[in-house]
Amino acid sequence: MRTKQRQVGLPAWIFVPATLGAALVLLPLVGLVSRVEWGSFLELVTSESAMTALSLSLRTSVVATVLCVLLGVPMALVLARTSFRGQGLVRSLVLLPLVLPPVVGGIALLYTFGRRGLLGDELDALGIRIAFSTTAVVLAQTFVSLPFLVVSLEGSLRSAGARYEEVAASLGARPTTVFRRVTLPLVLPGLVSGAVLSFARALGEFGATITFAGSLEGSTRTLPLFIYNLRVVDPDAAVAMSLVLVAVAVLVIALARPGRSTW
Amino acid sequence: MSLELSARVIERDVDVALEVADRETVAVLGPNGAGKSTLLAVAAGLLRPDTGRVVLDGVELTGPDVWVAPHARRIALLAQDPLLFPHLSVLDNVAFGPRSRGVRRRAAHEQARSWLEEVGVADLAVRRPGQLSGGQAQRVAVARALAADPRLLLLDEPMAALDVAVRPALRQSLRRVLADRTVVLVTHDVLDALLLADRVVVVDGGRVVESGPTTEVLTRPRSPFTARIAGLNMVRGVWRDGALDGADGTVVTGLTPDPLPADGDRVVAVFRPSAVSVFRDPPGGSPRNTITTTVTELEPFADQVRVRAGALAADVTTPAAAELDLVPGLRVVFSIKATEVAIYPT
Numbered sequence: 357m358r359t360k361q362r363q364v365g366l367p368a369w370i371f372v373p374a375t376l377g378a379a380l381v382l383l384p385l386v387g388l389v390s391r392v393e394w395g396s397f398l399e400l401v402t403s404e405s406a407m408t409a410l411s412l413s414l415r416t417s418v419v420a421t422v423l424c425v426l427l428g429v430p431m432a433l434v435l436a437r438t439s440f441r442g443q444g445l446v447r448s449l450v451l452l453p454l455v456l457p458p459v460v461g462g463i464a465l466l467y468t469f470g471r472r473g474l475l476g477d478e479l480d481a482l483g484i485r486i487a488f489s490t491t492a493v494v495l496a497q498t499f500v501s502l503p504f505l506v507v508s509l510e511g512s513l514r515s516a517g518a519r520y521e522e523v524a525a526s527l528g529a530r531p532t533t534v535f536r537r538v539t540l541p542l543v544l545p546g547l548v549s550g551a552v553l554s555f556a557r558a559l560g561e562f563g564a565t566i567t568f569a570g571s572l573e574g575s576t577r578t579l580p581l582f583i584y585n586l587r588v589v590d591p592d593a594a595v596a597m598s599l600v601l602v603a604v605a606v607l608v609i610a611l612a613r614p615g616r617s618t619w
Numbered sequence: 620m621s622l623e624l625s626a627r628v629i630e631r632d633v634d635v636a637l638e639v640a641d642r643e644t645v646a647v648l649g650p651n652g653a654g655k656s657t658l659l660a661v662a663a664g665l666l667r668p669d670t671g672r673v674v675l676d677g678v679e680l681t682g683p684d685v686w687v688a689p690h691a692r693r694i695a696l697l698a699q700d701p702l703l704f705p706h707l708s709v710l711d712n713v714a715f716g717p718r719s720r721g722v723r724r725r726a727a728h729e730q731a732r733s734w735l736e737e738v739g740v741a742d743l744a745v746r747r748p749g750q751l752s753g754g755q756a757q758r759v760a761v762a763r764a765l766a767a768d769p770r771l772l773l774l775d776e777p778m779a780a781l782d783v784a785v786r787p788a789l790r791q792s793l794r795r796v797l798a799d800r801t802v803v804l805v806t807h808d809v810l811d812a813l814l815l816a817d818r819v820v821v822v823d824g825g826r827v828v829e830s831g832p833t834t835e836v837l838t839r840p841r842s843p844f845t846a847r848i849a850g851l852n853m854v855r856g857v858w859r860d861g862a863l864d865g866a867d868g869t870v871v872t873g874l875t876p877d878p879l880p881a882d883g884d885r886v887v888a889v890f891r892p893s894a895v896s897v898f899r900d901p902p903g904g905s906p907r908n909t910i911t912t913t914v915t916e917l918e919p920f921a922d923q924v925r926v927r928a929g930a931l932a933a934d935v936t937t938p939a940a941a942e943l944d945l946v947p948g949l950r951v952v953f954s955i956k957a958t959e960v961a962i963y964p965t
Contacts (some may be wrong), residue, residue, distance in 0.1 A: 519700075519702055520702055520704060521661075521697070522665055522689070522696065523696060523698070524704075524715065524719075525664075525688070525689040525690045526663055526689055526690075526692075526694060526695050526696040526717045526764075526767075526769075526773075527690075527695060527715055527716040527719055527763065527764070527767040528690050528691075528693065528716055528720050529690055529715070529719035530690050530719070530765050531688075531690070533719050534690075537704075537715070538704060540906045541704075541706040542705070542706065543703075543708075
């Protein structure tokens with residue numbers, strides 16, 4: 357007989373809803389895969405308009421991820437390493453896009469950066485038009501993805517603690533040196549997984565993008581918008597492109613799985 | 620005077636002052652939560668006291684209108700945990716201080732190597748911190764702190780987290796490298812104080828309760844904490860009619876200082892556990908001090924038995940302990956010759 361670790365027993369009925377839940381998540385994927393026309397799959401995903409949408413999606417998501425890192429790392433540091441009045445409130449507000457319906461985010465962006473928005477006149481005077489441009493796509497993606505990076509990095513910073521930084525300072529390292537040579541390397545795994553999550557969120561962005569940037573082929577029609585457009589006129593192509601996004605998502609989970617590369 | 624520190628931290632109920640002369644090692648002793656770490660944090664610039672000053676080599680670092688950032692203080696901190704940067708090699712860890720001061724990589728590595736040599740771990744240079752034992756890691760941490768060329772070195776219980784077996788060797792290394800340096804050493808190990816420090820300061824309840832040259836403080840303790848870590852018995856009371864009058868009616872006579880304390884002065888009587896004889900009944904007609912007490916604990920001590928009775932202890936031979944049939948809860952009489960007791964004011 358083999359020895360096997362036994363946990364305190366779960367009630368048997370628990371497995372019923374647990375299995376149902378798992379089925380709810382996994383069955384649609386099976387459904388999707390079952391509808392794929394494998395014969396024409398390669399042709400469909402490499403069509404010119406598909407490649408245009410895919411390339412636009414990848415480019416904008418990469419730029420949005422870079423923006424998330426550039427803005428999110430300082431935000432996470434301020435939240436994790438300082439204390440000020442109203443910090444809790446600031447943290448909650450920063451996380452707002454995480455729970456906000458994306459379409460609401462799109463409307464909010466439109467009435468901030470759009471022609472008739474809050475900053476419309478100023479931007480117009482500078483000759484800058486943001487709404488319904490590729491810039492708007494990037495802005496919408498950054499808006500929704502930023503909290504992912506901030507949350508994940510703030511957690512890493514908190515669990516790493518400030519003790520290494522204190523030692524570094526006592527050895528004569530200036531704050532910038534401490535940040536570059538101690539803080540950043542210590543939280544690198546958290547930063548990478550945060551960035552990957554942000555990238556995934558940007559890649560899947562739909563609601564805010566269609567509201568704030570529209571759906572113009574080549575400049576604002578990203579892959580999710582493309583699939584949405586296609587689903588009626590060419591369901592086979594929509595399914596094929598969906599599978600591509602599923603593959604990317606699986607890859608992202610593999611890369612960003614927490615607790616993988618810790619010191 | 621090299622370091623002058625005074626700090627009042629209301630939140631932690633700490634109010635201490637400390638002075639360390641140039642090239643002097645001062646041990647700060649005290650029970651957990653006494654305020655020792657607060658004192659170090661204030662010196663290192665990690666904590667701003669409510670009121671207080673830190674002056675190092677005549678330069679004010681912390682003051683009412685002065686605040687020098689931790690990195691600009693030239694005060695290195697060595698904690699209980701080595702806290703080596705896990706992503707850097709041993710050599711790069713030690714070179715961190717010189718590199719931060721702007722020394723070029725090659726020269727910094729050169730310095731790092733010689734410091735590793737100094738603490739006896741030159742062969743570990745290429746390793747990662749994760750591949751070191753606790754004792755090795757702490758040696759590297761010592762090298763790293765020294766390589767930063769600090770004007771003041773703060774050691775926060777540097778051996779507390781180490782295996783007992785590796786402590787003596789590290790203590791010897793520290794003794795060598797700390798000589799001729801200005802050091803504040805926080806510890807609750809009396810051996811650290813004896814071997815490493817010129818002077819001790821005892822902190823208890825957030826206040827300095829006594830200070831002085833190490834051997835003097837440890838042989839003539841004035842606080843219960845110091846007596847305990849020095850392994851001495853202490854009875855506190857007031858001076859009355861040529862003897863110590865304890866709170867519970869105990870009267871202790873002993874060797875007294877010249878001049879004699881005045882009646883009503885607070886005094887302590889200090890004696891070694893080995894000077895105590897244990898009886899079941901008061902020994903009649905002898906000029907000894909007797910303290911009637913209850914045995915609380917028996918433990919082996921060297922080749923004898925240490926009999927604890929509350930805060931007091933007596934060492935008796937194993938046959939004597941057997942003959943007396945000592946058990947916790949037994950009422951016994953501790954008897955001490957007056958010539959074995961030192962009485963002095965606190």
